[in-house]
Amino acid sequence: MALAVRLPSIKFDRSFTSSRGSTIRCVFVVIAFCVFGYLLLLPLFSILKGFQLFFSFHTEIVIPGPGEDALKHFAGSRDCGISQSDIYLAPFPLYPGVSPFCKNRATLLEALSSGGRHGFDEPFVGKGCTYRWFSTPEICMILERFNALVFIGDSTAQTIYAALNILLREDLALGGLQQWMMNDQDREACKCNEQFVNRDCLGYSIKGIEKAKKNMKESPYFCERVPHAYVPIDSTPASSTAQNAFKELTYDHPSPWQPSPVILSFSPSLDITTTTRVLNEWASLATGAERSIPLLFLGPQAAGFNKAGKDGNAALWKFQDEIAEPAKRRDFDLLGLWNMTAQASSRDGEKYGENVALVQAMMVINWLSKLGTS
Template sequence: MAINPEYQTSMEDGMLVPVRHPFYRRTGNPLRDLVDDINFPHFCYKAVAYTYVLTILWGFYMILPLPGHWSTDGQPDNVTIFSRDYTNYFDVFKVSSACHLQAPDLYLPAIDAIPSLNGSSYCSTRLGFLSAISEGNTSSPDIQHWVQGCRYPWYSIDEICTIIGRFSAIIFVGDSSLQSIYNGFNILLRQDLVNGCLATWDMPDGAQLHCRCENQFTEPFCVKYFVNSSLQLPPQSWRADRRDKYHCDRSTRHEYLEVNYSPAPTTVLDKLDSLITRPGPSASQRKPVAIVHGLSPDSLPVERAAASVFEFKHRASSLTANALMLWIGPGATGTREPLNDDRDREIRAFDEYMALSAARFGVDVLGMWKATFHAWSLDGPRSQEKLAITQAMMVVNWLSWLEAR
């Protein structure tokens, strides 16, 4: 008769005791029994049935009206949709035939983009958006709004107000190159292509006529009328009488602080402190502050510019944990053989060094050299107003990503 090895015994001190077999034998036999008992057709049926049920449940979950399920690809969930009828975007703006500006001059929606050059999908991450702008597309003549890879949306004025309403303050700190972007920001918020960046309430009629459209940016005479703060805008009753629109809620302050030195002047730092720490809700409920910083090599050498980024980053972070900062690099100067042009070489070296420095300080980077390269002709920018509005919309897109950061 065969003997079951599991029940063999041995003699120890005159007693019979069970033999303790190795672990692999003690576990192997039950596993073999388990495998022998498996009904493989039955197992496959159960697997298919459970997969089918889980797929149906997942489909029902995805059609629920939850954040992220119905927003356009790449759109932050809290800005649900952007302007679709882009051709008529400027119909609600104060316009003039002298401005020579139409929406397609600035932007092409993804549906009209050329996928082989532009990419046809919207950016899905903040860093993807920043990279798409910074990398640009320098091979497309006369199209300043083309970017590399994914696309960014062009927001309606209502959507812009929703985006900036998330912040207690939006502070532009830099030299004249950044002030041009702030001017474009004001044109969008005031919906005025004619005098949107100027304090028209302080200007005589002749000055308003002289500083129209492109002249807002190109005529030195008009610089003294630039709006540098949302506090400069007149009250609602005055605007209603004069048809000077400012669509957004006044609770979000925005301001331009001129900086051409490092360390920054005490007056600038004091103003920055007051904007960051102005009275409001408790610290846990306080909205974040966005700081946009930009300098060109005309204002500061690269080492001092990097020190300026660190100065404002450190100062803002010491006052609030909700300070978010963007570095905007300098734009291009023209289409003259950039690699052989000393001026363009200087700007590109400055831009590359500053991008690395800002990233090292934990600051987002939006490079503008490639994005602006084809916005210029040999004699200067084709349109500073078009360029400023486009760059301002890029800043708005950066702001739109911050809440999901």
Template sequence: MLRHVIGALNILIREDLGYGGVTDWNFSEDEKRQCFCNRQFDVRDCSVQGIFTTADVVEHDPLSLMCPKMIPEWNTDLRIEQMVRYPIPHEERQRLEKAIDSNPSQRKAFILGHGLWSNLEVDQTLKWLDFVLDTIDPRRNLPVLLITPNAAGDQKPDEWIVSQGNKALVHFEHAMAIQAAKRRIDHLGTWNMSIQATLYDGVHMDMRGNLLKAMMVMNWLNLLEA
């Protein structure tokens, strides 16, 4: 689900509702028709072509980035690493460690998006969370935001209603808010903001919902400047 939030953030920094969240520079004409606007998120063949790092945009379509045009010294690298299981495989841990810039002068913030991979089991999630936190910031000095899953929609498959339905999601969100505070990191719950939203498959939000999540993340980042 963080993949979609990253897509929405890329829409904002590229100021492109049509293709801002995907690697449109290598799209065929058919893909451009298929993946336009909201379909960046709603069509699986489109959503899997999301942007994983700002460096890819700089390499392939640098003129689409709006921030450098307004702030010449802007050099933020927005990137995503996916680790959706625990224990975390060795190669995924190595990739995460490599992705963390060791330059102490460069400002960093980490956004940890948690989906449904743990079946909302708090103990399993905490093992994952502690492992990631120990990897990125053992001393807990860097800003970290944990985002927990949005609400379930009416298209949610029946077999997941008990373990991943709205009651389970609310309990999970409340539990993780407490655990985040104990670990001195921030928490963003998204159940309340999404309970009346459009979830095309009962799980994932469309572009509008993800843009709202992205704005909430931007507000959090802005607070770090205060």
């Protein structure tokens, strides 16, 4: 006789997923899971960021050791005959345990503006303390702290910007030039020192990294993530082209918490009134960026010994002295270049060569290294 077994009916309780309390618990579970996942992946993000920074540099990173020539491996170092010892005097502590390097921006700028040479064309040294000669990887790490870098003004700003490109491309022969615009004859004529003193070569000077990256196949940049450019001005108010170029680099770029330093040089007429208007204009434009814009004003270079009217040096020195207070009131730091060039050779008494430009670029890099980024 077959027995019929009646199984109890099973009813599914949907209240767990439908009740308001259960829904809130689910939301909290999801949030907790996301937070836990983020914390778990945070170290991985940091590692990936480190790899990104590492591979943004050249594949062959060369960091000179103590006492080594930081320029020896640069392209054209032999042709140009430039070594680090020719342009930089490695310091040694005068007192045990006391660093010979300047400790902050104020002491750095004072030392560089007041320093000098121990003989004609000897390496420049600071007064009281000195600056560092950074390797290219170190320069890249300094630039990584900023949103953008802008050089504005006359030929002094242009040549220092060209020298910065030489350091970032590790190319002493043609690193400051737009090589893609030049034929073989131009390249030969504009090598090394000619980049800075030959009027026919100055027109080939690099204007900005973005255009260079699009055209450059030889001696690429060691690091190229931070945009930088030179904006020429010869009057005030500046042209709309110059103002727009500045705004494009500083106003619309991401990373609003990162500063965008500006290096300004304007002393063609040595007129305090005109130069003060220039300071007003660019300080106002910097304020309009609504971000941190550290400002550095470059004092005029000395007139070379072979320049007609050598007494003009008195006017240059007077201008540098008088512009200091107006610059300070408008939040400009001041780097005087008169002492730096007073005992340096110049072909025409106005334009100084590659040796001087490289040192001036390294001075600016030292200033950048002292800037805060918060």
